[in-house]
Every structure is written in C-alpha cells, then in structure tokens.
Amino acid sequence: MDVKKYIETGIIDDYLMGFVSEQERQEVLCLSKIYPEINEVLRSSENIMSTWAADFSEAPPAHLRAKILDNLPPQEELAEQDPTEQSEDKSELIDFSELDSRKEETSKPNYWSYAAAIAFIFGALMVWQWQSARSSSLDMKGEMLTQQEQMQEMQENLAAMASDKQQKESLLAVVSDPAVQKIVMAPAKEDMNATAAMYWNKETQRVYFHRLALPAEPSDSQYQLWAIIDGKPKSMGMVSLEENVAWQELETLESAQAFAITLEPMGGSESPTLENMMVIGKVG
Amino acid sequence: MSNKTPVEEEITRNLLIGNEKAMSLIYDNYSAALFGVCRKMSLSTEDAEEVFQEVMVKIWKSGKSFDPKKARLYTWMINIARNSCIDLMRKNNRRPQIQDSVDNVYTMEQHHNTEFPVDHIGLKEEIAKLRKEDRNVLELAYFSGFSQGEIAKKLNLPLGTVKTRARKAINELKTLLARDIGR
Numbered sequence: 212m213d214v215k216k217y218i219e220t221g222i223i224d225d226y227l228m229g230f231v232s233e234q235e236r237q238e239v240l241c242l243s244k245i246y247p248e249i250n251e252v253l254r255s256s257e258n259i260m261s262t263w264a265a266d267f268s269e270a271p272p273a274h275l276r277a278k279i280l281d282n283l284p285p286q287e288e289l290a291e292q293d294p295t296e297q298s299e300d301k302s303e304l305i306d307f308s309e310l311d312s313r314k315e316e317t318s319k320p321n322y323w324s325y326a327a328a329i330a331f332i333f334g335a336l337m338v339w340q341w342q343s344a345r346s347s348s349l350d351m352k353g354e355m356l357t358q359q360e361q362m363q364e365m366q367e368n369l370a371a372m373a374s375d376k377q378q379k380e381s382l383l384a385v386v387s388d389p390a391v392q393k394i395v396m397a398p399a400k401e402d403m404n405a406t407a408a409m410y411w412n413k414e415t416q417r418v419y420f421h422r423l424a425l426p427a428e429p430s431d432s433q434y435q436l437w438a439i440i441d442g443k444p445k446s447m448g449m450v451s452l453e454e455n456v457a458w459q460e461l462e463t464l465e466s467a468q469a470f471a472i473t474l475e476p477m478g479g480s481e482s483p484t485l486e487n488m489m490v491i492g493k494v495g
Numbered sequence: 496m497s498n499k500t501p502v503e504e505e506i507t508r509n510l511l512i513g514n515e516k517a518m519s520l521i522y523d524n525y526s527a528a529l530f531g532v533c534r535k536m537s538l539s540t541e542d543a544e545e546v547f548q549e550v551m552v553k554i555w556k557s558g559k560s561f562d563p564k565k566a567r568l569y570t571w572m573i574n575i576a577r578n579s580c581i582d583l584m585r586k587n588n589r590r591p592q593i594q595d596s597v598d599n600v601y602t603m604e605q606h607h608n609t610e611f612p613v614d615h616i617g618l619k620e621e622i623a624k625l626r627k628e629d630r631n632v633l634e635l636a637y638f639s640g641f642s643q644g645e646i647a648k649k650l651n652l653p654l655g656t657v658k659t660r661a662r663k664a665i666n667e668l669k670t671l672l673a674r675d676i677g678r
Contacts, residue, residue, distance in 0.1 A: 221662055224661075224662055224665045224666075225658070225662075227637070227665075228633070228636035228637060228643075228661050228665075229636055229637075229640055229641075229642065230636065230642070230643045230658060230661070254565075254566065254567075254570075256665070256669075257566075257570050257574070258567055258570050259665070259668055259669050259672050259673075260573075260637060260665075260668075261567075261569060261570040261573035261574070262569075262672050263622065263668050263672065264528065264531070264532050264535075264573050264577075264637075265528045265531070266622050267531040267532065267534070267535045267638075268527040268528045268530075268531040269527060269530055269531040269534050270526065270527045270530065271526050271527070271530035271544070271547055272544065275526075275544065275547070275548065276522055276526075278548070279518075279522065279548055279551045279552075280515070280518055280519055280522060283515060283518060283552065283555050284552065284555070284556065
C-alpha cells in the first residue's frame with residue numbers, strides 16, 4: 212500500500228472532522244495501527260485540533276473546583292479502561308526480520324529432533340530384542356506375546372511419527388520456497404500473549420496459515436482470519452477448531468497489505484470486531 | 496510527543512501513580528480549555544457543567560491508562576471532553592446551535608485567564624486570519640458532530656464545498672499552529 216498517497220488523500224483530516232463512513236473510520240483506525248507514518252499524521256492532526264480548541268477556553272464557574280476535587284472517587288474504584296480511542300491503540304509493530312530469524316533458528320532443531328527420536332526408537336528396539344533373546348525360554352511364549360504387543364505399539368508410534376514427519380516435510384517445502392513470504396502476526400494489545408503466521412506465495416497466490424500460539428477460544432467463539440486489502444478487511448475464513456490442526460491452506464490471495472485475526476462469534480462475522488483483534492501483521 | 500511543558504510532566508507523573516495532586520494541577524491549568532470545549536459542544540450551561548464534571552472524573556479514573564508515549568496529555572484530555580460531549584448529544588438527541596464563531600474569538604481573552612501551558616501568544620490573531628466561512632464549517636464538524644451532509648444542508652452549500660472549506664481551515668491551522676505545537 213502506498214502510505215504516502217493514502218495520507219495525501221486527506222482522509223485523516225476527514226476522519227477527525229467526522230466526514231467519513233463507518234467503514235472508512237475503521238480503516239483509518241486499523242491502518243494507523245499498522246503504519247507508524249499514518250499514526251504520526253493522525254496524532255499530529257489531533258494535536259493541531261486540540262490546540263485550536265483552546266481558542267474557545269472559558270473558565271468554569273468557581274464553585275465547581277471544590278465540588279470536583281473534593282469528590283473524586285476513591286482509588287480502588289479506578290477503572291483501567293480509557294475513554295478515548297487513542298488509548299485503544301495498544302498495538303506495537305514488531306521487528307519482523309528479527310522474529311523471522313529467531314523462528315528459523317528454532318525450527319531447524321525441531322525438524323532434526325524427529326530424526327533423532329526415530330533413531331532412538333530403533334536403537335531401543337534393538338537393545339530390547341537383544342536382551343529378550345538372552346532371557347530364558349521358560350516363559351518365552353508369554354514374553355513373545357508382550358514383545359509382539361510392544362512392537363506393534365512402537366510400529367504405530369513410528370507410523371504416526373513418519374506421517375507427522377511427512378507433513379512437516381511438505382510444509383518445509385512450502386515455506387522454504389523462495390517465493391513464499393512469511394508474515395508474523397504480533398499481539399494487537401500489549402498485555403496479550405498471542406502469535407500466528409501467514410505464509411504467502413505471491414507467485415502461486417497460495418496462502419497458508421500457521422497457528423503458532425493463539426489462546427484457546429471461548430466455547431461460543433472462533434478466530435477469524437482477515438486480509439487487509441487497500442485498507443478494507445476481507446475475510447480469509449475461520450481458524451479450525453480441531454485440536455491437531457495447526458496449519459491451514461486458505462483461499463488464494465492476489466494482494467494484501469496486512470493480515471489480522473479477530474475473535475468472532477461461531478462461524479464468523481461480516482466485518483471484523485476491532486476491539487477483539489488478537490494479532491496483526493504487516494506484509495513487508 | 497515533543498514540546499511537553501514541565502507542568503504537563505508533573506501532571507502525568509502524578510496521574511500515573513494515582514496522586515490527586517494531578518487533578519488540582521489539571522484543574523488550575525486546563526479547566527478553561529476543557530470547560531470551553533464542553534460549552535462549545537453543549538446546548539445549555541447546565542449540560543456543560545454536568546459534562547465537565549464527568550470529564551474530570553473520567554480523566555482521573557482512566558489516568559493510569561494514559562500513555563505519554565502515545566499521546567499528548569492535553570490532546571488526550573480534549574479527546575475525552577469531546578467524546579463525552581458527543582455521548583451526551585447522542586443520549587439527549589441534541590445538537591448545539593450554529594453560532595457565529597467570531598464572537599468566541601473576541602471574547603476569548605476575557606475568559607482565558609488561566610495560564611495555558613502551550614505558548615498561545617498570538618493564537619487569537621492567528622486564528623482570526625482564517626476565513627470566517629472556512630472556520631465556521633470546521634467548528635460545526637469538530638464541535639457539533641454534524642455530518643458533512645448536515646452541514647451542507649444547514650449552510651445551504653454544495654456537499655463538496657463543505658469538505659473543501661473544512662480542509663482548507665485545517666490546513667491553515669496546521670501552518671499557523673505548527674510552531675505552537677513544535678512538531
């Protein structure tokens with residue numbers, strides 16, 4: 212997205228004057244969270260307008276001073292909520308490059324650990340077989356039975372691991388494609404602990420979602436994926452509620468400037484509920 | 496934000512630790528600006544007084560969540576005042592009358608008797624340089640929450656002219672006030 216062009220349209224001033232539609236209002240709020248340049252222009256315009264507001268200064272009636280200051284509610288009743296839109300802006304843009312490299316470092320040993328685990332099981336199997344061959348043949352039959360059961364269990368484990376490995380390998384092929392861009396989505400609010408990522412192949416336009424660390428959904432809600440295209444949110448579908456699905460291939464996408472995830476009622480919403488935004492990430 | 500005055504810093508410090516001193520400092524330095532917004536945005540004196548008290552309590556209550564890195568204290572408080580007034584207008588389904596802003600510009604001095612932390616020497620003259628027509632539209636949009644269409648209807652102007660005038664006024668304000676704000 213051309214941020215400079217967007218600012219030059221004058222939409223930020225229109226937003227401050229209330230000359231925008233609900234969709235445009237959300238757009239300005241959303242984009243100011245994604246682009247620091249837009250945020251800066253918004254803040255600076257707000258400062259201008261508030262300075263101008265001082266032009267209408269008028270001293271309040273004298274009796275109000277004591278009335279207000281002597282009747283402030285006690286501190287324990289303090290609400291943490293802020294009544295201005297400004298303070299809702301808790302998102303902080305993260306350094307994607309740093310996150311990316313950190314992630315790569317951890318993902319490689321993870322892959323090798325599967326190979327190590329398989330080798331360990333083979334090793335253990337051989338030791339176990341060697342030991343059992345040495346054991347006396349008195350209860351050979353019973354032991355063989357147990358052995359067979361255990362071997363079967365191990366084979367099942369191996370098969371599960373192999374399938375997991377295969378899945379990881381095919382994903383590795385997807386994500387290691389140089390045409391694929393990784394977009395890390397960081398928490399939308401400071402006190403949140405959530406991360407997710409999108410993998411987007413701009414050549415094939417295929418998009419993959421990776422649920423890295425999203426908190427469990429409340430029972431009546433579901434996470435919804437959004438692509439921000441020229442300031443407008445487009446639903447990319449719902450995050451699967453199945454426990455073992457960490458990866459999802461989504462519908463293809465031609466262009467987008469950012470991805471975000473919001474918590475929505477089961478089945479999703481037409482437009483994102485901004486105050487329930489979990490994570491957001493800018494396409495670099 | 497740059498250009499923070501010492502009093503703004505002192506208020507912020509006290510506000511964040513929940514010291515009531517913050518509120519007396521806010522009152523002594525900003526009550527005229529905040530009450531001015533309430534007056535400008537409310538129909539009656541009673542409404543303005545009521546909403547002003549509400550604004551002061553809101554500032555106190557949400558003081559701990561104020562983030563000086565994200566907004567200027569003064570702008571944050573003005574936003575609270577504006578939002579509270581808009582809420583009241585919606586609740587009462589009332590809007591302030593369209594008034595001639597020139598009166599306000601020239602009565603400002605008599606009301607503006609508290610020490611204002613931003614350097615506003617010459618602000619009155621600067622704002623008086625704005626074309627009355629442009630300023631009128633901006634006031635209606637910013638203080639009364641009228642939509643572009645409503646303003647066009649009230650002033651009997653084409654829709655596009657309303658936007659052009661308001662934008663012109665904002666751009667001039669930006670040029671005039673930039674040095675006060677020290678961007």
